[in-house]
Amino acid sequence: MAVSSRILSLGTASYVVLTLSILLLILPTGQASLGIDQSILEISVTDYNGHGNISVLARNTDCWKCKFIEIGIVPADPGAQQNLTLYANHSTIVKLSLIPEDDNSSEFLCQKKIDVTEHAYYQLMVSSSTSGEANASCELITIDEGKDGYMPILYMFLCLTGLALLWILIKLVLRCNYCRFSDSSVNDALVQSDLGSTHSVSTGNRPETKKSRIKSLDAFRGLSLTIMIFVNYGGGKYWFFAHSAWNGLTVADLVFPWFVFIMGTALAFVFSLHHRKGKSKMQLCIQIIIRCIKLFVLGLMVNSTSGNDLSKLRIPGVLQRFSLTYLVVALTELTFSYGYTKQVLSEEPRWYHSLRDVIYFWPSWLIALTLLALHTIVTLAIPYDMNGCPTGYIGPGGISEEGKHFNCTGGIAKYIDLKVFTQNHIYQYGTCKKLYQCSGTDPEGLLGTLTSIFLCFLGVQAGRILVTYTSVKARITRWITWAVVLGAIALLLTCASQNEGWIPLNKNLWSASFVIALAAMAYFLLCFLYVVIDVKEYWTGAPFIYPGMNSIFIYMGSETLGNLVPVSFLVSNTHLTQLFMNLWSTTFWVLVAAYMHYKNIFINV
Numbered sequence: 001m002a003v004s005s006r007i008l009s010l011g012t013a014s015y016v017v018l019t020l021s022i023l024l025l026i027l028p029t030g031q032a033s034l035g036i037d038q039s040i041l042e043i044s045v046t047d048y049n050g051h052g053n054i055s056v057l058a059r060n061t062d063c064w065k066c067k068f069i070e071i072g073i074v075p076a077d078p079g080a081q082q083n084l085t086l087y088a089n090h091s092t093i094v095k096l097s098l099i100p101e102d103d104n105s106s107e108f109l110c111q112k113k114i115d116v117t118e119h120a121y122y123q124l125m126v127s128s129s130t131s132g133e134a135n136a137s138c139e140l141i142t143i144d145e146g147k148d149g150y151m152p153i154l155y156m157f158l159c160l161t162g163l164a165l166l167w168i169l170i171k172l173v174l175r176c177n178y179c180r181f182s183d184s185s186v187n188d189a190l191v192q193s194d195l196g197s198t199h200s201v202s203t204g205n206r207p208e209t210k211k212s213r214i215k216s217l218d219a220f221r222g223l224s225l226t227i228m229i230f231v232n233y234g235g236g237k238y239w240f241f242a243h244s245a246w247n248g249l250t251v252a253d254l255v256f257p258w259f260v261f262i263m264g265t266a267l268a269f270v271f272s273l274h275h276r277k278g279k280s281k282m283q284l285c286i287q288i289i290i291r292c293i294k295l296f297v298l299g300l301m302v303n304s305t306s307g308n309d310l311s312k313l314r315i316p317g318v319l320q321r322f323s324l325t326y327l328v329v330a331l332t333e334l335t336f337s338y339g340y341t342k343q344v345l346s347e348e349p350r351w352y353h354s355l356r357d358v359i360y361f362w363p364s365w366l367i368a369l370t371l372l373a374l375h376t377i378v379t380l381a382i383p384y385d386m387n388g389c390p391t392g393y394i395g396p397g398g399i400s401e402e403g404k405h406f407n408c409t410g411g412i413a414k415y416i417d418l419k420v421f422t423q424n425h426i427y428q429y430g431t432c433k434k435l436y437q438c439s440g441t442d443p444e445g446l447l448g449t450l451t452s453i454f455l456c457f458l459g460v461q462a463g464r465i466l467v468t469y470t471s472v473k474a475r476i477t478r479w480i481t482w483a484v485v486l487g488a489i490a491l492l493l494t495c496a497s498q499n500e501g502w503i504p505l506n507k508n509l510w511s512a513s514f515v516i517a518l519a520a521m522a523y524f525l526l527c528f529l530y531v532v533i534d535v536k537e538y539w540t541g542a543p544f545i546y547p548g549m550n551s552i553f554i555y556m557g558s559e560t561l562g563n564l565v566p567v568s569f570l571v572s573n574t575h576l577t578q579l580f581m582n583l584w585s586t587t588f589w590v591l592v593a594a595y596m597h598y599k600n601i602f603i604n605v
Contacts, residue, residue, distance in 0.1 A: 036237050036573055037088040039120040039146060043074045043096075044081040046127040048136050052076050052100040054109065054126065056084060061091040061113075062245065063435050064499045065401045068095055088118040088149060090239075096126065096138060110138035118575075120146030152236060152576040156583060214466065216529035217269070219541035220522075221262045222548025222593075223529075228255040229558045230586040233568070236579030243443075245435040246396040247504040249517070256318065257507075257518040258525070259551075260325060260452055264459025265466070265526065267330060271338055272467045281334055288330045294605045295323035298552070302559045315425045316417070316444040319555075324449050328371075329456045336363040357461070357468040357478070368457035375450035376503075376512055379412060386415045394509060398438030410441030413509050417445040431508060441508055448510030455515040458486070462526060472535055476527055483523035490517035546593035553596075553603040554589050 034040070043056055054076045057068035072084045076098060086092055093113050097106040114122060121144035129137040231252040235241025243252045274284060299319030307313070337360075358365070380392040389408035395401065397409035409432065417426045421442075430440020465478045493513035494501035503513040533541045547554045561567055568585045571577040596602070 034085075034119050036575060036578070037118050037149065037239075039086045039088055039116050039118065039122065041084045041086050041094065041114070042081060042121070042123045042143075043072065043084065044123055044125050045074060045076060045078055046125055047078055048076065048126050048128050052098055055097045055099050055106060056082075057095045057097065058086070059093045059095075060087075060435060061093060063400065064247070064396075066399045066436065067402045068093075069399065069437075073099075086114065086116050086122075088116045088120070088146070091115050094124065096124075096136070098136070109136040112138060112140045114140065117146040118149035120144055149575055150238075152574075152579045153238075155576065156236075156579055159580070159583070214269070214530070214534055215541045215545055216526065216533045217262065217266055218545040218548035219529050219533055220526055220548070221259065221266070221551055222541070222544035222546060224255045224258040224262065225547045225551050225555060226544055226586060226590060227251065228259070229555070229589055230582055231255065232558065233562065233582040233585045234578055236575050236582055238575065238579075243431045244507060246400075246432045246508065247499050247506050249505050249507075249514075253507040253514075254518065254521065257452075257455055257510075257515060258522050260322070260456050261459035261462070261519060261522040262526075263322065263326065264329060264456040264461075265463040267326075267333060267456075268337075268460045268463025269466055271333055275338060281338055284334055284338070285331065288327065288334065291605055292323045292327040295319050295326065295552075298556060298605070299323065302556065305560055312424045314427055314442075315421050316427070316442050316446070318444060321444045321449060321452055325452045325456050328453050329460060332364050332367055332457075333460060337361050357464045361464065364457065364460070368454050371450045372454045372512060375447065375454075378447060379509070379511075382412060384412045384415045386412075386418075389415075394504075394506065394511070396432040396436040396438050398432060398436035400436050400438075407439060409436075409438040410445075410509060413445050413447040414441040416447050417442050420446055443508045443510075451510045451512055451515045454512075455519055458482075458515075458519040459522070462523060476531065479523045479527040479530075483520045483527070486516050486520035486523065490520060543590050543594060546597045547590055550593050550596050550601075550603055552605050554593050557592065558585075558589050 043054070045054070054074045055070055056072040056074060058071045059066055059068045072082055074080050074082045091113055093111060095111045096109040098109055099106050109126070112124060116122075120142065123141045123143055125139040125141065127137050127139070231241050231243075235252065240250045241252055242250065244250050271284075296319065299317040299322075300313065300315070302319060303314045303317050379394060383391045387407040389405060389411060393405060393408050393411040394413075395405060395408065395411070397405050397407060399406070409430065414426075426445070427442040428440065430438060431443070432438040433440055461482065462479060465475055469475050469478070490505075490513050493503045493516070494505055498504065501513070503511050505511065505514045505517055507514055529541070532538050541548075558567075562585065567588050568581065571581045
């Protein structure tokens with residue numbers, strides 16, 4: 001009776017939560033005339049007569065060292081007014097200047113900072129000054145405070161909570177002790193699943209005897225992939241679910257580097273398995289090369305979904321970056337580290353026992369650090385000839401720094417891509433276009449591959465710790481140590497500043513500080529998942545382990561079939577509807593991955 005009452009309560013709660021979520025989805029959301037994150041600024045001239053025009057200029061406070069951009073002109077006559085559009089989520093500085101009728105010069109009138117909210121209505125009143133300190137007085141009035149654009153995130157949380165309650169209800173009713181979804185033990189041949197595996201397995205049969213499996217690796221990979229799919233679909237059109245305009249870090253900037261990191265972690269683990277099975281270096285070398293070719297071709301296929309004109313086909317891409325990174329790291333590990341044994345000899349000194357996961361692999365570390373140094377030297381010290389850009393420039397160009405380096409976006413990183421791929425074969429829509437009005441650069445460009453390889457090596461180190469040490473305490477201690485050390489180095493390189501450090505965090509360029517900071521976060525996340533999933537077993541890793549076991553297939557599906565019904569369909573342009581649509585699209589691919597797991601289907605490249 002008690003169990004039945006509990007089931008009824010959970011069922012009722014989940015039904016109410018889901019019903020409210022659906023109702024919230026169809027409720028009216030704001031003014032139809034305004035788009036997402038837009039607000040209105042009304043410029044009204046009262047008793048001021050400047051005999052000319054008032055130039056309205058604006059600058060987003062996130063735009064580093066940017067000049068003011070003219071967004072409108074209002075006659076300097078009493079009664080004149082004009083409505084202009086501002087964008088929410090960031091503060092905007094509005095400056096008014098008088099342009100006399102008989103003079104080309106401008107005269108400063110006033111300046112106001114506005115913390116813009118979505119669908120708000122602001123009025124800036126311009127009148128004659130009575131203080132004598134300026135030619136005009138400006139008063140900012142908030143007529144309509146707009147709405148909280150972050151409420152849909154609460155609705156999303158309620159919806160996901162309802163789904164979680166519903167899943168608990170189903171498990172209670174079915175007494176799912178035998179349910180395959182709670183069992184993530186599969187053949188050790190699938191331990192690597194996708195990226196990082198040097199073998200190809202199309203389907204897997206569960207062994208009669210379960211073998212040890214580190215499920216946190218799959219959960220890490222699946223979590224990264226799930227967030228990647230969500231942000232690629234739009235992330236509800238929130239700025240923090242989109243990539244940074246230039247320097248800085250958002251949620252969207254985390255997932256691709258984390259995927260590269262976990263590829264390295266799993267690579268060290270699977271090489272250990274191959275060695276125990278007696279695979280030769282030549283066999284693995286052939287498999288590595290074939291796999292890299294497959295990944296690169298699949299990447300070109302993804303790029304061709306936006307157009308199959310070969311004269312304009314983008315060559316760099318996500319899978320292409322994976323391919324090149326995997327090629328270098330896998331061949332390096334195969335050459336210098338394959339066959340490593342964790343056996344500790346009694347005659348070895350005590351300090352060596354604690355550092356053997358680093359010391360033994362010194363050739364790999366030498367290569368990794370050389371590539372990192374090469375990236376830094378090329379970026380900051382090698383001169384190049386591109387629109388008169390200065391050596392070492394790593395800014396966004398455009399209107400940054402008062403527009404002095406307008407066509408220098410990305411510095412030598414873009415220069416190399418233009419020389420190797422040409423303009424028609426690189427990414428055309430940079431993240432800095434909206435804020436900085438820049439020409440953009442390819443975020444998966446050639447130079448950034450060097451730091452991507454270094455990040456993957458840091459992931460390999462996490463895997464070496466797994467292979468070398470069997471003690472939970474030893475693994476966690478080393479992971480936390482790496483996280484703290486790498487985090488400190490990242491803080492030093494950036495001077496704990498978004499734009500003022502020696503090497504700012506920059507995803508577009510995959511700067512050294514960026515990959516080091518992301519590696520530090522990855523070590524912390526891996527440690528957390530390992531404790532929660534594999535050590536304490538508080539969580540099975542579901543649902544993220546499912547896309548983690550078929551990551552390439554799920555990624556390809558989301559990129560090539562993402563705009564087709566029922567994966568995605570057209571909805572109104574509000575945060576609420578876009579967020580739910582993007583969540584559904586992401587959930588669709590998680591369900592596909594879960595079904596494949598239930599049917600024992602594991603597709604690798």
